[in-house]
Amino acid sequence: xxxPAVRDYLxxxxxxxxxxxxxxxxxxxIANRRDDACDRAARWLADALGTLGFRANILPTPTxxxxxxxxxxxxxxxxxxxxxxxxxxxPEPLELWHTDPFQPVVRDGWIxxxxxxxDKGQLFTHLMAxxxxxxxxKGLPLNVxxxxxxxxxxxxxxxxxxxxxxxxxxxxxxxxxxxSAFFAAGLPSLTCALRxxxxxxxxxxxxxxxxxxxxxxxxxxxxxNALAAMVxxxxxxxxxxxxxxFYDDVEPVGEAERAxxxxxxxxxxxxxxxxxxxxxxxxxxxxxxxxxxxxxPTLDCNGIVGGYTGEGSKTIIPARASAKISxxxxxxxxxxxxxxxxxRFVDENTPPGLRASVEVHAASPAVQVDPDSPAVAAARxxxxxxxxxxxxxxxxxxxxxxxxxxxxRLGLHAVLMGxxxxxxxxxxxxxxxxxxxxxxxxxxxxxxxxxxxxx
Amino acid sequence: xxxPAVRDYLxxxxxxxxxxxxxxxxxxxIANRRDDACDRAARWLADALGTLGFRANILPTPTxxxxxxxxxxxxxxxxxxxxxxxxxxxPEPLELWHTDPFQPVVRDGWIxxxxxxxDKGQLFTHLMAxxxxxxxxKGLPLNVxxxxxxxxxxxxxxxxxxxxxxxxxxxxxxxxxxxSAFFAAGLPSLTCALRxxxxxxxxxxxxxxxxxxxxxxxxxxxxxNALAAMVxxxxxxxxxxxxxxFYDDVEPVGEAERAxxxxxxxxxxxxxxxxxxxxxxxxxxxxxxxxxxxxxPTLDCNGIVGGYTGEGSKTIIPARASAKISxxxxxxxxxxxxxxxxxRFVDENTPPGLRASVEVHAASPAVQVDPDSPAVAAARxxxxxxxxxxxxxxxxxxxxxxxxxxxxRLGLHAVLMGxxxxxxxxxxxxxxxxxxxxxxxxxxxxxxxxxxxxx
Numbered sequence: 001x002x003x004p005a006v007r008d009y010l011x012x013x014x015x016x017x018x019x020x021x022x023x024x025x026x027x028x029x030i031a032n033r034r035d036d037a038c039d040r041a042a043r044w045l046a047d048a049l050g051t052l053g054f055r056a057n058i059l060p061t062p063t064x065x066x067x068x069x070x071x072x073x074x075x076x077x078x079x080x081x082x083x084x085x086x087x088x089x090x091p092e093p094l095e096l097w098h099t100d101p102f103q104p105v106v107r108d109g110w111i112x113x114x115x116x117x118x119d120k121g122q123l124f125t126h127l128m129a130x131x132x133x134x135x136x137x138k139g140l141p142l143n144v145x146x147x148x149x150x151x152x153x154x155x156x157x158x159x160x161x162x163x164x165x166x167x168x169x170x171x172x173x174x175x176x177x178x179x180s181a182f183f184a185a186g187l188p189s190l191t192c193a194l195r196x197x198x199x200x201x202x203x204x205x206x207x208x209x210x211x212x213x214x215x216x217x218x219x220x221x222x223x224x225n226a227l228a229a230m231v232x233x234x235x236x237x238x239x240x241x242x243x244x245x246f247y248d249d250v251e252p253v254g255e256a257e258r259a260x261x262x263x264x265x266x267x268x269x270x271x272x273x274x275x276x277x278x279x280x281x282x283x284x285x286x287x288x289x290x291x292x293x294x295x296x297p298t299l300d301c302n303g304i305v306g307g308y309t310g311e312g313s314k315t316i317i318p319a320r321a322s323a324k325i326s327x328x329x330x331x332x333x334x335x336x337x338x339x340x341x342x343x344r345f346v347d348e349n350t351p352p353g354l355r356a357s358v359e360v361h362a363a364s365p366a367v368q369v370d371p372d373s374p375a376v377a378a379a380r381x382x383x384x385x386x387x388x389x390x391x392x393x394x395x396x397x398x399x400x401x402x403x404x405x406x407x408x409r410l411g412l413h414a415v416l417m418g419x420x421x422x423x424x425x426x427x428x429x430x431x432x433x434x435x436x437x438x439x440x441x442x443x444x445x446x447x448x449x450x451x452x453x454x455x
Numbered sequence: 456x457x458x459p460a461v462r463d464y465l466x467x468x469x470x471x472x473x474x475x476x477x478x479x480x481x482x483x484x485i486a487n488r489r490d491d492a493c494d495r496a497a498r499w500l501a502d503a504l505g506t507l508g509f510r511a512n513i514l515p516t517p518t519x520x521x522x523x524x525x526x527x528x529x530x531x532x533x534x535x536x537x538x539x540x541x542x543x544x545x546p547e548p549l550e551l552w553h554t555d556p557f558q559p560v561v562r563d564g565w566i567x568x569x570x571x572x573x574d575k576g577q578l579f580t581h582l583m584a585x586x587x588x589x590x591x592x593k594g595l596p597l598n599v600x601x602x603x604x605x606x607x608x609x610x611x612x613x614x615x616x617x618x619x620x621x622x623x624x625x626x627x628x629x630x631x632x633x634x635s636a637f638f639a640a641g642l643p644s645l646t647c648a649l650r651x652x653x654x655x656x657x658x659x660x661x662x663x664x665x666x667x668x669x670x671x672x673x674x675x676x677x678x679x680n681a682l683a684a685m686v687x688x689x690x691x692x693x694x695x696x697x698x699x700x701f702y703d704d705v706e707p708v709g710e711a712e713r714a715x716x717x718x719x720x721x722x723x724x725x726x727x728x729x730x731x732x733x734x735x736x737x738x739x740x741x742x743x744x745x746x747x748x749x750x751x752p753t754l755d756c757n758g759i760v761g762g763y764t765g766e767g768s769k770t771i772i773p774a775r776a777s778a779k780i781s782x783x784x785x786x787x788x789x790x791x792x793x794x795x796x797x798x799r800f801v802d803e804n805t806p807p808g809l810r811a812s813v814e815v816h817a818a819s820p821a822v823q824v825d826p827d828s829p830a831v832a833a834a835r836x837x838x839x840x841x842x843x844x845x846x847x848x849x850x851x852x853x854x855x856x857x858x859x860x861x862x863x864r865l866g867l868h869a870v871l872m873g874x875x876x877x878x879x880x881x882x883x884x885x886x887x888x889x890x891x892x893x894x895x896x897x898x899x900x901x902x903x904x905x906x907x908x909x910x
Contacts, residue, residue, distance in 0.1 A: 032767030090769055096664055154768055181670075195669060199768045208731025209551055212882040213755045214650060214853030215636075217783050218738030218747035220730060224756035224778070225690065231680060232687035272808075275675060276663025281808030282772075283673030292673035300668045301679035302771050303762030308779060312487030313609055313654045313816040314545055315781050315854075316757050316882055317737075323679070324763060326770050328672050353727075353736030361768040398669030399770075427667040427771055 002385060002447040009132040010442050017131075017442070018106070018435070020048070021124045024086075025104040025113040031064050031087040031151040038064040038150045041086040045148055048127060052134050054146070059166065061158040064150030068169060071130065071144040077453050079143035080375075081172035081410070083402060084123030084179065085152035088115035089427045096429035110432040117424040121433035122178040123148065125419060125441030132446055141453035145172055149402060152179075155197055155362025156401040163409040172412055174375035176448060178441065179400050180418025183392055184265055185434075188383040188444075190376060191416035193294065193395040194403060196329035196366035198338045199302075201359040202230065202346060203322040210307070210316040220317050221353035224306040227321040230349050230356070234299055234325075239284040241299045241327075243345045249332040253295045261290045264392065274423065294395035297338075298328045324361075328397060335363035364401035373413035374455050382447035383417065386440045398426075417448065457840060457902040464587040465897050472586075472897070473561070473890070475503070476579045479541075480559040480568040486519050486542040486606040493519040493605045496541040500603055503582060507589050509601070514621065516613040519605030523624060526585065526599040532908050534598035535830075536627035536865070538857060539578030539634065540607035543570035544882045551884035565887040572879040576888035577633040578603065580874060580896030587901055596908035600627055604857060607634075610652055610817025611856040618864040627867055629830035631903060633896065634855050635873025638847055639720055640889075643838040643899075645831060646871035648749065648850040649858060651784035651821035653793045654757075656814040657685065657801060658777040665762065665771040675772050676808035679761040682776040685804050685811070689754055689780075694739040696754045696782075698800045704787040708750045716745045719847065729878065749850035752793075753783045779816075783852060790818035819856035828868035829910050837902035838872065841895045853881075872903065 010017075024045070029038035039058075042065045046056040049069040056069035064087060091101035091114045099105045104113035111121070126146075133140045147170055151157060163170065180191045206223040207216075236242045268289055272280050283292035292298070306321025308314035327338055343358050350356040370376065371393055384390040396416070403414050419441035425431045465472075479500075484493035494513075497520045501511040504524040511524035519542060546556035546569045554560045559568035566576070581601075588595045602625055606612060618625065638644045661678040662671075691697045723744055727735050738747035747753070761776025763769035782793055798813050805811040825831065826848060839845040851871070858869050874896035880886045 090763070090765065092763070092765070093665070153770075195672075197669070197770070199770065201768075206732065209880070209883045209885075210548070211730065212853060213757055213781050214652070214783055215851070215877075215881060216730070216737070216748070217650075217753040217755050217781070217852055218749075218751055219726070219735045219744055219852075220732065221736040222755050224759050225686060225754075228683040228686035228756065228759070228778075229690070231683035235680065235684070271674070275666065275671070277661065277675065277808055279808045280674045281676040281806065282671070289674055293671070294673075296673055298672040299680075300672050300677050300772055301683065301762065302668055302769060303764045303773065304679050304683070304776060305760050305764035307756065307758030308545070308547070309758045309760035310545065310547070313656075313779060313781075314757060314882070315608075315652070315654070317755055318758065321759060323683075324768060326668050326672070326768070328669055351736065353732055353734045396670070397672055397674075398667060422670075425664070426670060427769070428664045430664075 002443065002450055003138055005136040005138055006132045006446050007443060009136040010128060010446065014439055017128050021121060022104045024120050024124065025115055026102055028102045029087050029150060030090050031154040038087060042067050042150060045086060049146060052131055061151065061162055063158060066150060066162060067146060067148040068166060069146040071140050074140055074143050077142040078173040078455065079145065080449065080452055081145045081147060081170055081175040082126045083147050083175055083177045083406060085119045085149050087150040087153050089153050093429065098430055109435050111435060112430060112432045114431050116431050116433040117420045118426045118431065119152065119179045121438055122419050122441065125178060125438060126445045128442035129445035129449060141450050144449065145170060152400065152402060155199060155364060156405065157362065159402045159405045160409065163405055167409050170410055172410065174452065175406050175412055175414045177400060177403055177414055177416050178418050180396050180416050181420030181422055183394050185421050188387040188389065188391040189394045190379055190391045191396045191418060192369045192371050192393050193331065194367040195397050195399055196333065196335055196364050197362050197399040197401060198327040198329060198335045199362040200339065200342055201322055201324050201361060203320060203357050205320045205355045207317065207319050210319050213315040213317050216317055221351055222317050223354055224318050224321040226351050226354050227306060227323055230346065231301055231323055233349055241297065243341050245341045246297065249334065250297060250330055251332060253291055258291065266290060293397040295330055297330050297333060300326050302326050328399065329366050331366045331368050333366065335365055339363055362401065364399060365404050367403040369416055370413050375413055375415045375452060378451035378455065379415045379417045379448050381451050382444045385447045386444035417444065457898065457905055458593055460591040460593055461587045461901050462898060464591040465583060465901065469894055472583050476576060477559045479575050479579065480570055481557055483557045484542050484605060485545050486609040493542060497522050497605060500541060504601060507586055516606065516617055518613060521605060521617060522601060522603040523621060524601040526595050529595060529598050532597040533628040533910065534600065535904065535907055536600045536602060536625055536630040537581045538602050538630055538632045538861060540574045540604050542605045542608050543573065544608050548884065553885055564890050566890060567885055567887045569886050571886050571888040572875045573881045573886065574607065574634045576893055577874050577896065580633060580893060581900045583897035584900035584904060596905050600625060607855065607857060610654060610819060611860065612817065614857045614860045615864065618860055622864050625865055627865065629907065630861050630867055630869045632855060632858055632869055632871050633873050635851050635871050636875030636877060636879065638849050640876050643842040643844065643846040644849045645834055645846045646851045646873060647824045647826050647848050648786065649822040650852050650854055651788065651790055651819050652817050652854040652856060653782040653784060653790045654817040655794065655797055656777055656779050656816060658775060658812050660775045660810045662772065662774050665774050668770040668772050671772055676806055677772050678809055679773050679776040681806050681809050682761060682778055685801065686756055686778055688804055696752065698796050700796045701752065704789065705752060705785055706787060708746055713746065721745060748852040750785055752785050752788060755781050757781050783854065784821050786821045786823050788821065790820055794818055817856065819854060820859050822858040824871055825868050830868055830870045830907060833906035833910065834870045834872045834903050836906050837899045840902045841899035872899065
């Protein structure tokens with residue numbers, strides 16, 4: 001049972017904590033933009049941890065800075081590393097937000113803002129828990145370290161080098177990451193696998209300038225048509241990815257896991273309807289929905305652009321066109337091998353008269369978490385205490401690239417204890433976080449720290 | 456032989472004429488933009504014709520106004536209608552222009568500006584010729600009318616209704632249109648066929664907002680991937696358009712015409728190189744280049760957009776994607792039938808879980824000109840006199856939609872006497888017009904008017 005003083009502190013400081021989270025959400029730190037917002041977010045977090053007695057530093061990376069912090073030493077107690085990220089997805093398209101993405105609004109039990117869930121809100125549950133131990137006079141029950149990065153949303157490109165350099169300072173017995181979600185409201189969940197990510201940009205180049213589509217149509221190969229054909233050729237009609245070798249290292253789902261998933265309360269029709277769709281028609285046909293999303297690699301075009309995209313018409317053969325393409329990977333798929341296969345596919349499918357190039361934005365493997373580690377047991381009990389029922393074990397189709405790096409570089413087990421809900425509009429307009437998940441998450445975090453200290 | 460006084464007037468007023476053309480080129484009238492530039496261009500032209508003794512009016516259309524003008528009556532002489540357009544293509548991408556598209560620059564015998572050739576420069580040759588007859592004291596040798604429209608670059612959507620309403624005022628014996636080009640520098644040409652145009656915009660809609668590509672990848676059908684597949688399916692591997700019925704009404708090229716085309720000085724390698732390409736790989740494989748461009752219908756994607764197109768990466772399944780698609784048509788193809796076939800193709804190729812819609816921006820049939828009309832004979836002699844050799848008969852892959860409407864509604868033969876050169880960068884950055892073509896064009900126009908009057 002969580003220490004009553006700590007629980008009481010959390011319950012009596014909800015309004016103050018919400019105000020502090022709103023402060024953090026106002027800072028629009030986006031990893032691939034060249035402004036100082038990420039620096040300000042890192043500074044806010046380092047200051048917040050500093051006032052709680054942490055030794056907090058802002059450390060540079062080639063892109064956006066990271067925050068490292070250690071709490072007061074607690075001799076003979078284990079050490080936990082808390083990972084999170086302060087950077088957020090770009091808020092566009094802005095016209096679909098009901099309120100300003102960086103002017104948080106609290107309405108009907110939700111807080112709306114870019115980053116409300118992913119990941120500032122979830123990360124903040126741990127700051128609340130740490131504060132409760134410190135300010136309630138109990139003191140932290142174990143050694144706590146924070147690693148908060150600012151480039152998760154672009155695939156954590158420098159996490160590997162950063163953890164190589166600062167690995168000694170970050171040494172810990174376990175790592176907790178709250179950047180995932182409950183399977184459904186009321187159903188706490190522990191995530192035991194995340195998909196990896198290979199993110200590439202394919203550019204097809206033709207004539208040196210846009211050309212008149214009448215004067216040259218029938219003479220000049222069209223980069224947009226060619227790009228469309230190349231993207232189309234990446235899938236077979238049955239929804240399988242058609243890039244040779246793409247599935248080589250994919251392992252089938254075990255019968256026990258598949259049976260457990262079929263018990264989960266997943267209503268395909270309701271899910272489709274909530275997304276404005278008639279039917280969930282993505283991925284490989286003939287496979288169950290959760291398996292397609294959790295256990296199978298996928299390929300999605302995240303954006304495409306070429307030629308005239310303004311109002312009305314313009315009759316040109318465009319000079320170039322490009323597509324951003326993400327491939328979500330599962331266990332044992334090597335992102336470098338996948339990228340190499342993609343490049344080979346592009347080379348073999350570039351039509352005469354055109355040139356194609358591939359830029360790699362991110363490449364990180366899938367993650368598997370040991371469901372039998374002591375940290376997972378501590379999290380299981382913490383979630384049961386905070387939310388009233390034991391968690392289910394699930395997977396997640398998304399990626400948290402640093403997870404794999406942390407497990408590999410620091411040689412520890414991670415726990416993916418997320419507090420989001422499926423309806424939080426991650427990466428979309430009107431992102432939000434339920435206040436009940438924020439407060440419940442802070443209780444769960446505190447209970448987790450106490451449980452882990454007791455082992 | 457052109458009257459020496461008229462020729463002398465044109466030769467001694469080159470600088471003044473160039474200054475006036477520059478004035479016109481400074482007015483950035485673009486048909487699908489909601490500003491007053493088109494009104495100002497129409498006003499400039501009506502004023503210019505008014506000062507030459509024309510009764511000139513600016514008449515509204517549902518989009519941009521047209522200028523109608525009649526010169527002083529010349530009893531017992533035939534009547535010629537001069538058609539042109541003052542609207543220009545959008546200048547984007549601006550960063551590829553060496554100078555401002557609407558601040559004309561004269562350099563090395565060329566004038567650079569959007570519209571320098573298409574069509575302000577070419578249209579202006581006729582204003583120069585008319586001025587020469589009027590100001591040299593000779594007077595116009597025949598009845599001259601102008602119809603100058605402001606929506607040619609968006610497919611002349613209201614030309615048909617406009618000519619129905621104002622047909623009586625525009626009655627004439629022949630029409631001359633200068634909105635085409637020489638086959639090559641030094642090789643004057645008369646165009647005897649233009650392709651038609653069906654321009655559509657295809658939009659594929661999926662979820663009601665952009666979604667997280669990890670959390671939903673494998674569940675949700677992706678509108679960008681689907682659009683790419685639909686666009687790709689519009690061509691067969693051999694370059695033929697794969698939309699059922701697309702070629703139903705296309706007639707083969709006759710042996711005599713094909714033989715004449717093979718005599719033309721067309722250097723494929725040089726053409727490819729001038730466009731920054733290795734090879735001319737557009738259109739149907741196994742057909743000669745000029746035949747593909749002049750006598751075969753084609754389908755080109757003029758623009759495509761969907762999802763995240765900014766810097767770096769964003770991991771979303773986009774809510775929607777759209778493509779602008781132009782189909783160039785040849786004689787006997789019915790644009791309405793082609794559009795209907797396109798819609799049917801889209802309906803049959805929209806995958807489950809997504810919706811598709813088609814908006815029609817333009818639909819006009821191909822044009823054939825009678826090469827044996829008296830007006831063509833007058834133009835043939837005029838070009839020979841102005842440029843030192845008789846013209847070749849060619850076709851053109853582009854469209855001038857009003858040509859077909861003028862021939863049909865006014866019941867007359869058109870003459871396509873263009874003064875552009877293939878290297879004029881039509882619809883592209885750094886559009887230009889050779890001053891030698893501007894001056895030669897004005898001589899040709901004057902000689903044409905005189906020749907036609909003499910018949």
